[in-house]
Ligand code: HEM
């Protein structure tokens with residue numbers, strides 16, 4: 001039995017020859033294995049979280065209470081949000097980081113491989129615990145993914161402890177992942193890989209990792225305070241005991257706003273990698289991309305209260321957070337400009353990763369615009385807590401973060417598996433997703449502006465037609481993703497052999513190793529020109 | 530090779546975890562200095578040395594019970610007009626609307642928030658927890674004055690009380706206290 005804890009023994013053969021079975025995956029410290037685990041886990045969570053969204057849309061298909069009772073509906077909105085944020089988007093990006101960062105900087109593996117194994121394997125327990133609480137008496141968390149006090153303290157049920165511990169574990173996992181990314185990038189770059197030669201995906205992930213290290217501990221602190229308020233008689237957020245419920249929102253959003261950038265900065269990195277490849281041009285404004293990413297990250301710490309305009313802040317506060325929020329759109333605009341300038345007069349070829357990237361640029365920008373509308377304090381008094389906010393963050397998160405993950409998956413799948421995917425099916429997946437996602441989220445802007453509140457299982461009759469359309473879009477989008485699962489599955493199982501350099505415009509060290517990437521790459525550092 | 534950097538990053542994490550808790554006192558201090566959240570001091574104030582005879586300020590009172598708290602408290606007068614520095618007494622009548630003994634805690638708040646540090650309370654039922662028997666009626670008193678330094682653009686302010694039912698919390702405290710007691714008596718006996 002003693003030999004099983006030495007995973008290096010397995011690793012010396014080729015990717016395909018490596019011993020299979022559960023133990024290989026359980027004890028692996030190989031960055032490619034762990035990257036795959038993260039990606040598979042994220043996909044599974046995407047499907048589970050998606051199923052919850054289908055429950056939400058089925059209930060909202062018609063006005064009135066039809067299928068589920070309101071308490072269960074609230075659990076669905078809450079757990080859908082938690083799973084998509086912490087279970088799907090964040091692990092997917094960590095998976096991409098694990099696979100690609102060592103290959104992009106010419107390193108043999110991540111710097112801390114054992115910690116890497118831990119940071120993945122605690123995740124399934126966190127989500128098992130969260131999902132398990134749904135089946136317990138009283139049900140799972142029903143206070144929204146933002147778990148505002150006093151909803152999560154005074155008015156929550158006794159299973160809240162499970163939610164708290166699940167969030168603790170997710171936090172520890174992402175912190176370990178982030179530490180690993182920083183140490184890898186700082187210490188393991190191949191000789192000659194200077195800072196300003198780093199691929200942008202690596203840059204954006206480095207900055208994201210610093211954001212994670214800065215704010216995940218604050219989230220851990222917030223859930224800990226909820227735990228002690230609920231079970232141990234403290235009064236951090238309880239006015240009767242001298243605390244302040246509004247303070248919860250400050251602490252939460254101090255984490256929460258940087259968190260939304262944690263979910264989008266790696267996406268910026270992905271798009272900045274893919275767009276030059278298929279435009280057959282160098283990325284326009286590399287240095288400005290790096291500085292824009294860094295300034296977005298810094299600014300993200302001083303805008304949190306744009307989520308709290310209606311809590312009765314003084315005028316000076318409202319104005320400060322309004323202007324600071326609007327300021328973020330400047331570096332974001334720089335990025336969009338650079339992507340468009342990269343495509344400008346390029347010889348663009350419309351392969352599937354590029355299709356997703358172009359959709360990203362257009363639709364993410366749309367989400368940015370609705371964000372700007374929300375940032376106007378007096379306007380936000382009307383928009384806040386309506387479907388307009390739901391439309392905003394789904395444009396930036398689904399057609400933003402998730403589309404970039406799909407683009408990345410299609411871009412690097414041939415490198416990972418050694419097979420080309422079925423391009424016809426992938427194009428079907430793209431077009432079905434593109435159309436359905438807009439049918440799903442675009443009308444939400446209008447029902448939101450007309451006053452339909454979010455997180456409510458029933459609504460006024462005048463919203464009925466739009467909600468039916470939204471639900472149809474939702475089901476179509478959900479089903480389209482099964483096609484994605486199928487394309488990925490087929491590609492893992494077989495397909496035309498992929499060359500080392502899969503896309504002819506691609507640049508970067510990852511294209512210098514064969515496809516599929518061997519189990520060990522860059523055991524001796526490459527030479528960087 | 531990695532341990533120096535690793536150590537720094539772990540320290541950064543722990544520091545940020547501590548920072549989350551440091552936000553609690555920081556938030557209170559920030560609000561106190563700026564008067565942003567309208568939370569007045571819960572300490573007994575000393576009488577003012579000076580009365581401003583040339584100015585009048587309207588002070589009105591509102592109360593509301595937190596959802597489910599079975600109390601009714603109302604001020605005898607809805608509004609009083611006072612001179613800054615002059616001590617004023619206001620009577621409140623309170624009732625426990627339930628058929629059980631309950632403990633009430635009133636939490637004051639001042640609007641506009643910036644005025645909260647200029648409203649000084651010399652006596653207030655909000656300084657203590659108020660146990661009330663089933664259906665009991667009580668008279669409470671508030672003694673306050675408005676600071677002579679109140680910015681001149683503020684001509685009226687509102688003192689609002691939110692009433693909380695803290696029976697369970699105070700029972701817990703009482704229970705813990707009574708659990709401690711026998712041991713302390715034992716030691717004194719010996
Ligand atoms: C130009 C950039 C952006 C601006 C100006 C902006 C502005 C805002 C504002 C003002 C709100 C609060 C609305 C309300 O609750 O009334 C909001 C909510 C939100 N934003 Fe953005 N945003 C931007 C980009 C992003 C990005 C890139 C993401 C994520 C990838 C994001 C994710 C979210 C989420 C998740 C919420 C809702 C949180 C909740 O209440 O559950 N936003 N945004």
Ligand SMILES: [Cu+2]
Nearest residue numbers: 257260306307
């Ligand atoms: Cu935000």
